[in-house]
Amino acid sequence: MKNFTAKVFAIVRKIGKGKVLTYGEVARRAGNPKASRAVGNILNKNYDSSIPCHRVIRSDGKVGGYNRGSHKKPEILKSEGYKH
DNA sequence: CATTTGACGCCAA
DNA sequence: TTTGGCGCCAAAT
Numbered sequence: 001m002k003n004f005t006a007k008v009f010a011i012v013r014k015i016g017k018g019k020v021l022t023y024g025e026v027a028r029r030a031g032n033p034k035a036s037r038a039v040g041n042i043l044n045k046n047y048d049s050s051i052p053c054h055r056v057i058r059s060d061g062k063v064g065g066y067n068r069g070s071h072k073k074p075e076i077l078k079s080e081g082y083k084h
Numbered sequence: 085c086a087t088t089t090g091a092c093g094c095c096a097a
Numbered sequence: 098t099t100t101g102g103c104g105c106c107a108a109a110t
Contacts, residue, residue, distance in 0.1 A: 045109070
């Protein structure tokens with residue numbers, strides 16, 4: 001745990017299957033409740049194959065943006081049983 | 085080094 | 098309830 005980014009990656013990586021966290025939640029756990037925006041940016045520019053970024057959604061309940069490597073985000077979430 | 089961008093979040097109207 | 102605007106942060110340009 002050195003910087004905000006490292007925490008975000010660690011947290012997102014810990015998200016178990018079928019679980020979803022909002023950007024705000026991740027930011028909060030990372031130590032900056034207001035960095036929800038930064039969280040999305042980090043995941044976007046630093047997309048890692050080991051990180052289930054598709055498990056990170058908005059607080060509105062919307063999946064949010066998903067382009068880059070995970071254009072299947074809604075499908076995955078649905079497969080996980082997230083969507084009603 | 086300064087400015088812009090961007091997968092967000094919350095509040096006011 | 099829905100829309101618009103402001104705030105906040107980290108990385109990219």
